[in-house]
Amino acid sequence: AQTVTQSQPEMSVQEAETVTLSCTYDTSESDYYLFWYKQPPSRQMILVIRQEAYKQQNATENRFSVNFQKAAKSFSLKISDSQLGDAAMYFCAYRSALETGNQFYFGTGTSLTVIP
Amino acid sequence: DTEVTQTPKHLVMGMTNKKSLKCEQHMGHRAMYWYKQKAKKPPELMFVYSYEKLSINESVPSRFSPECPNSSLLNLHLHALQPEDSALYLCASSQSLHSNQPQHFGDGTRLSIL
Numbered sequence: 444a445q446t447v448t449q450s451q452p453e454m455s456v457q458e459a460e461t462v463t464l465s466c467t468y469d470t471s472e473s474d475y476y477l478f479w480y481k482q483p484p485s486r487q488m489i490l491v492i493r494q495e496a497y498k499q500q501n502a503t504e505n506r507f508s509v510n511f512q513k514a515a516k517s518f519s520l521k522i523s524d525s526q527l528g529d530a531a532m533y534f535c536a537y538r539s540a541l542e543t544g545n546q547f548y549f550g551t552g553t554s555l556t557v558i559p
Numbered sequence: 560d561t562e563v564t565q566t567p568k569h570l571v572m573g574m575t576n577k578k579s580l581k582c583e584q585h586m587g588h589r590a591m592y593w594y595k596q597k598a599k600k601p602p603e604l605m606f607v608y609s610y611e612k613l614s615i616n617e618s619v620p621s622r623f624s625p626e627c628p629n630s631s632l633l634n635l636h637l638h639a640l641q642p643e644d645s646a647l648y649l650c651a652s653s654q655s656l657h658s659n660q661p662q663h664f665g666d667g668t669r670l671s672i673l
Contacts, residue, residue, distance in 0.1 A: 476658050489664070495659065540658045547602075
């Protein structure tokens with residue numbers, strides 16, 4: 444099984460500032476997908492951003508961007524211009540392109556607090 | 560508004576009760592999932608359905624019984640649960656089992672076993 448590590452259980456950021464959440468993973472595969480999900484207190488898991496391993500270009504979605512370093516097996520999430528609504532638990536997830544069944548391997552999560 | 564609807568939002572039940580959790584999606588997705596999530600932990604996969612057929616059972620105890628009556632509905636039947644089964648139960652769906660398809664999650668059912 445793959446392992447996904449989020450080494451920051453908790454992070455905080457001042458409103459309007461930038462914060463980076465780290466994620467590393469362990470795999471011997473060359474083709475896979477990486478995701479960041481956000482889970483606010485409302486409980487719903489919301490897809491933030493997705494990266495295909497075969498793409499060198501880092502994914503970007505508005506204020507959210509990733510720094511994907513394939514050789515280092517690192518997939519960090521950068522949130523720019525942080526807003527109060529960004530406060531949530533953030534999960535990094537790995538999915539093999541080879542396995543059937545769409546198994547997600549989740550990290551343990553990072554709880555982000557946004558300070559007004 | 561979530562596109563995956565789960566009912567009920569909260570459920571309290573005794574260990575001898577029988578209850579069911581319901582999940583519904585109308586996005587035309589053909590893969591549906593049940594996850595269990597404990598507080599401050601990531602979701603743990605329980606079951607995967609593809610085209611209404613059980614694709615994956617992650618060694619879940621038989622007191623949890625999934626059912627997929629049609630492509631839009633996924634149920635989780637509960638019987639003789641234990642206190643450690645108290646958790647948030649999340650349903651998700653995706654277009655297919657293909658790896659690049661994101662999963663869309665519901666708001667979950669908060670289950671408490673007395």
